[in-house]
Amino acid sequence: MILYDFEHERPGSLQDVAARLAELGPTAGILAGGTDLLPNMRLKIRTPATLVSLGAIAAQPPGTDTDGWLRIDALTRLSEIENSDTVRAACPMFARSAHVVGSNQIRQAGTLGGNLCQEIRCLYLNQEHDFQFVAPCYKRGGDCCYPYPKNEKDFCASVFMSDIAPALIALGSDIELVGANASRRMAVEDFYTGVGMTPTVLRADELVGAVMVPPPPPNSGWGYHKSTIRGGLEFAMVVVAARVALGEDGETCADARIVIGAVSEGPSRARGAESALVGAAPTPEAIAAAASAAVAECRFLPHHNFSVEYLKQNAEVYLRRILSEAFGRAKTGPGKGGQDQ
Numbered sequence: 001m002i003l004y005d006f007e008h009e010r011p012g013s014l015q016d017v018a019a020r021l022a023e024l025g026p027t028a029g030i031l032a033g034g035t036d037l038l039p040n041m042r043l044k045i046r047t048p049a050t051l052v053s054l055g056a057i058a059a060q061p062p063g064t065d066t067d068g069w070l071r072i073d074a075l076t077r078l079s080e081i082e083n084s085d086t087v088r089a090a091c092p093m094f095a096r097s098a099h100v101v102g103s104n105q106i107r108q109a110g111t112l113g114g115n116l117c118q119e120i121r122c123l124y125l126n127q128e129h130d131f132q133f134v135a136p137c138y139k140r141g142g143d144c145c146y147p148y149p150k151n152e153k154d155f156c157a158s159v160f161m162s163d164i165a166p167a168l169i170a171l172g173s174d175i176e177l178v179g180a181n182a183s184r185r186m187a188v189e190d191f192y193t194g195v196g197m198t199p200t201v202l203r204a205d206e207l208v209g210a211v212m213v214p215p216p217p218p219n220s221g222w223g224y225h226k227s228t229i230r231g232g233l234e235f236a237m238v239v240v241a242a243r244v245a246l247g248e249d250g251e252t253c254a255d256a257r258i259v260i261g262a263v264s265e266g267p268s269r270a271r272g273a274e275s276a277l278v279g280a281a282p283t284p285e286a287i288a289a290a291a292s293a294a295v296a297e298c299r300f301l302p303h304h305n306f307s308v309e310y311l312k313q314n315a316e317v318y319l320r321r322i323l324s325e326a327f328g329r330a331k332t333g334p335g336k337g338g339q340d341q
């Protein structure tokens with residue numbers, strides 16, 4: 001699998017990158033750490049004629065904005081996020097989610113922006129097309145879908161695997177998209193479309209500049225789990241992330257955000273389960289009911305030889321555990337989202 005010839009540019013600022021993306025149009029690709037893009041170029045899933053590299057731009061260190069939100073540059077390597085004292089103190093779930101991505105080598109090279117914009121995965125897509133397939137699927141610009149031959153045209157039921165996106169959504173984070181002339185900011189949740197063909201709302205002339213995480217509400221706690229067959233160097237079967245807050249009485253749930261990732265075309269919030277928890281005491285029965293409701297309301301696709309039934313059971317078990325941990329941290333933590341790692 002030898003890479004084809006392509007042009008390579010290294011602009012000196014995010015705005016210059018955006019300007020080049022606007023000039024080059026869809027034939028351009030953004031190169032950050034390259035741990036996702038370059039393998040996909042070898043497999044010809046992506047075939048940009050020009051790579052606009054972020055390699056000449058230095059990432060700003062993690063810091064706090066004037067509004068109190070933690071700001072992480074999109075160019076920050078995952079190894080820096082997992083080891084940053086600033087991130088670990090302000091939002092340990094974010095550091096944890098970066099820590100579980102791939103292997104140490106992947107985290108040393110991979111960036112936050114690349115993780116959030118990584119390509120969807122599918123057993124057909126993640127191999128050399130010529131090896132055993134004759135016609136390209138919809139995602140490769142063709143006219144079929146191998147796992148779902150009865151899908152309507154251009155419907156791609158693939159899986160978005162970022163380990164970090166569910167944590168950021170559970171934390172209520174925002175994302176900044178930089179264009180040549182203007183930037184826009186939105187909730188990370190709204191960045192994802194849930195559509196396999198176009199998983200994010202990123203335009204061809206934009207790039208991700210930063211992620212902003214709000215300060216945790218009082219009496220809050222978090223829980224996060226990534227299920228894999230082995231420990232390191234493995235994409236997820238299921239990712240579950242939650243942040244909860246207790247009311248002034250310290251006994252009643254005042255806020256809950258529950259996210260399931262790596263089981264469908266984008267991360268899903270379980271809003272029904274969240275609403276059922278708010279106002280209730282987080283008893284084992286209420287937590288079990290919330291976990292069950294979350295699994296029932298989110299979309300699951302079979303992926304990488306895991307059945308939907310297995311993935312749902314896995315998600316439900318770990319949701320129960322992480323919700324218990326989150327409420328435990330909310331009760332005992334120092335009021336900043338439970339700083340313990």
Ligand SMILES: Cc1cc2nc3c(=O)[nH]c(=O)nc-3n(C[C@H](O)[C@H](O)[C@H](O)COP(=O)(O)OP(=O)(O)OC[C@H]3O[C@@H](n4cnc5c(N)ncnc54)[C@H](O)[C@@H]3O)c2cc1C
Nearest residue numbers: 030032033034035036037102110111113114115117163208
């Ligand atoms: C063996 C292996 C294991 C892996 N395991 C995991 C895992 O467990 N969990 C996981 O989440 N990921 C995993 N990955 C995927 C990937 O390595 C990581 O998600 C990594 O963080 C991607 O970052 P990068 O900087 O290398 O992205 P790149 O490969 O440079 O880019 C990925 C995509 O994002 C786009 N992009 C990059 N930066 C920006 C930006 N600032 N704005 C807009 N678009 C941008 C690129 O154009 C490209 O489309 C794995 C990859 C490999 C090869």
Ligand code: SF4
Nearest residue numbers: 122137145146156157
């Ligand atoms: S699910 Fe998507 S990526 Fe997989 S074969 Fe179908 S169209 Fe292609």
